[in-house]
Amino acid sequence: MLLVNNLSVGYKGLLAIQDASFKVNKGEIVSLIGSNGAGKTTMLKAILGLLKPMKGEIRLNGEVISGQPAYDVVKKKISLVPEGRRLFSRLSVQDNLLLGAYTVQNKDVIAESLEMVLRLFPWVKERAGQRAGTLSGGEQQQVAIARGLMSRPDLLMLDEPSLGVMPKVVSEIFTTVERIAAEGVTVLLVEQNVFEALQVCHRAYVLQTGRIVMEGTGPELSQSDLVRKAYLGM
Amino acid sequence: MDQLAQQLVNGVLIGLVYSLLAIGLTLIWGVMNVLNFAHGEFLMIGMFLSYWLYVMAGVDPLFSIPINAVALFLLGMLVYRFIISKVMKGPALAQLVVTFGISIFLANFAALVWTPNFRSIEHTLLSGTWDISGLKLSIPKFVTSIGSVATSLGLFCFLKKTRIGKAILAVEMDREAAVIMGINTERINSLSFAIGSALVGVAGALLATHYYIYPFVGGSFGTICFCIVALGGFGSIEGAFVAGILVGVVQTLGGYIFDPAYKLAIVFIMYLITVWIRPQGLRGW
Ligand SMILES: Nc1ncnc2c1ncn2[C@@H]1O[C@H](COP(=O)(O)OP(=O)(O)O)[C@@H](O)[C@H]1O
Ligand SMILES: [Mg+2]
Numbered sequence: 478m479l480l481v482n483n484l485s486v487g488y489k490g491l492l493a494i495q496d497a498s499f500k501v502n503k504g505e506i507v508s509l510i511g512s513n514g515a516g517k518t519t520m521l522k523a524i525l526g527l528l529k530p531m532k533g534e535i536r537l538n539g540e541v542i543s544g545q546p547a548y549d550v551v552k553k554k555i556s557l558v559p560e561g562r563r564l565f566s567r568l569s570v571q572d573n574l575l576l577g578a579y580t581v582q583n584k585d586v587i588a589e590s591l592e593m594v595l596r597l598f599p600w601v602k603e604r605a606g607q608r609a610g611t612l613s614g615g616e617q618q619q620v621a622i623a624r625g626l627m628s629r630p631d632l633l634m635l636d637e638p639s640l641g642v643m644p645k646v647v648s649e650i651f652t653t654v655e656r657i658a659a660e661g662v663t664v665l666l667v668e669q670n671v672f673e674a675l676q677v678c679h680r681a682y683v684l685q686t687g688r689i690v691m692e693g694t695g696p697e698l699s700q701s702d703l704v705r706k707a708y709l710g711m
Numbered sequence: 712m713d714q715l716a717q718q719l720v721n722g723v724l725i726g727l728v729y730s731l732l733a734i735g736l737t738l739i740w741g742v743m744n745v746l747n748f749a750h751g752e753f754l755m756i757g758m759f760l761s762y763w764l765y766v767m768a769g770v771d772p773l774f775s776i777p778i779n780a781v782a783l784f785l786l787g788m789l790v791y792r793f794i795i796s797k798v799m800k801g802p803a804l805a806q807l808v809v810t811f812g813i814s815i816f817l818a819n820f821a822a823l824v825w826t827p828n829f830r831s832i833e834h835t836l837l838s839g840t841w842d843i844s845g846l847k848l849s850i851p852k853f854v855t856s857i858g859s860v861a862t863s864l865g866l867f868c869f870l871k872k873t874r875i876g877k878a879i880l881a882v883e884m885d886r887e888a889a890v891i892m893g894i895n896t897e898r899i900n901s902l903s904f905a906i907g908s909a910l911v912g913v914a915g916a917l918l919a920t921h922y923y924i925y926p927f928v929g930g931s932f933g934t935i936c937f938c939i940v941a942l943g944g945f946g947s948i949e950g951a952f953v954a955g956i957l958v959g960v961v962q963t964l965g966g967y968i969f970d971p972a973y974k975l976a977i978v979f980i981m982y983l984i985t986v987w988i989r990p991q992g993l994r995g996w
Contacts, residue, residue, distance in 0.1 A: 547893065548893045557891050559888060559891055563888035563891070565885060568877065568881070572877050576889075579874070579892045624892075
């Protein structure tokens with residue numbers, strides 16, 4: 478489904494991603510793990526078209542999408558739940574969700590999507606009129622995920638959904654990710670919370686200072702020396 | 712006491728027009744962080760448009776409201792597309808200098824082609840005053856204020872209720888998150904600049920019913936608008952609405968109590984005191 482080929486991305490000439498290649502197959506949960514500053518967010522932004530690659534290409538179902546503006550890429554059913562949630566804090570929860578469906582024209586489809594995300598997060602229904610900025614961190618994360626689903630993506634990219642969420646809500650977030658995947662959405666999960674990320678994923682890649690240094694299934698990586706030493710503190 | 716009440720009413724009436732003007736300016740700032748120094752000159756263009764429509768075609772300024780709105784919308788769109796968008800990637804100073812240049816150009820161009828003379832529209836549909844138990848209400852001023860409030864409220868509803876309006880608010884709050892939603896922010900910039908200008912076009916037609924029309928009329932309105940936008944909190948539409956009324960009242964009452972010559976000075980003193988206590992302006996109150 479998603480193919481990243483020899484991608485290099487930089488900020489004003491400083492390379493943040495160097496020659497990275499990886500792929501996400503349809504129906505998979507793929508984790509991209511790495512410590513702070515490794516280039517994970519940069520990777521997701523490049524995929525969505527927020528950053529222009531300096532080298533390499535990104536393909537979605539065979540079509541080259543690198544170089545296209547984000548508003549065109551989003552129409553191709555890719556969606557990003559950004560790091561730090563980035564809800565529109567002075568707008569209501571409902572308006573946030575509707576903005577998630579901005580690229581969808583058909584009102585019936587939007588209504589259906591709304592029903593679908595309310596099934597996933599039933600508590601949102603009573604809080605729909607509330608300002609998004611007044612929700613707790615965990616609630617905001619759930620609304621951000623719901624907003625990301627409103628465009629009915631085939632590929633959902635999540636940037637550190639466990640960041641800034643209370644520890645006991647973290648496992649709930651990962652359960653949600655699994656439920657979303659079970660409904661047929663392909664997931665690219667970026668995490669620093671390596672232990673959990675390796676538990677839920679089918680496959681994972683390790684990103685270090687802009688390079689992909691390792692790949693494998695969740696259990697393979699959990700048992701590797703590199704991951705155990707560098708990320709699991711064993 | 713009666714005189715004071717009269718001044719208070721006059722202050723609210725002009726304040727509501729200020730609110731409309733300032734909302735246009737603060738919308739543009741909020742969405743794209745550009746301070747449009749030509750805002751007042753756009754108002755001047757709107758007033759002259761109403762004037763010439765009246766003189767050449769006998770169109771009453773009230774009926775030129777929609778024409779003005781469309782004309783200024785298009786003007787705003789063109790100015791954004793061909794001038795502002797070109798300097799958006801440059802330093803903030805470049806944007807400042809460019810809009811400042813547009814304002815000087817427009818005022819002087821108007822003075823050249825239309826002479827710097829003061830003009831006014833003699834016989835409009837609106838004239839006379841209502842006398843409500845001693846309180847005098849100029850009918851054109853009253854209608855101008857009502858028209859301004861209605862337009863401001865119309866904009867509120869547009870922003871809060873429509874898909875495009877919400878997209879404008881989204882860009883204003885978090886541009887990158889808006890891009891992630893698939894919003895074409897360049898188009899939202901252009902639209903916001905056009906809407907901000909259209910609001911001024913409406914105000915221009917309303918003011919043309921009773922205000923003097925001359926090439927440099929934009930200068931004082933523009934300056935007051937900047938004050939209001941800062942007072943209300945940059946980018947805050949509700950803030951600009953409240954601050955506009957406040958400035959209208961303070962200016963009118965201050966001019967009455969002290970001396971009309973000081974009315975602008977009093978507004979600036981109020982502004983200085985406010986930002987001294989609350990640098991972020993009224994926003995959030
Ligand atoms: N807007 C930016 N301008 C310049 N450098 C940036 C910017 N954003 C990130 N970087 C740099 O790019 C590298 C990768 O950052 P990022 O992708 O945010 O990492 P991660 O998400 O893995 O923590 C870091 O060295 C960071 O300092
Ligand atoms: Mg990051």
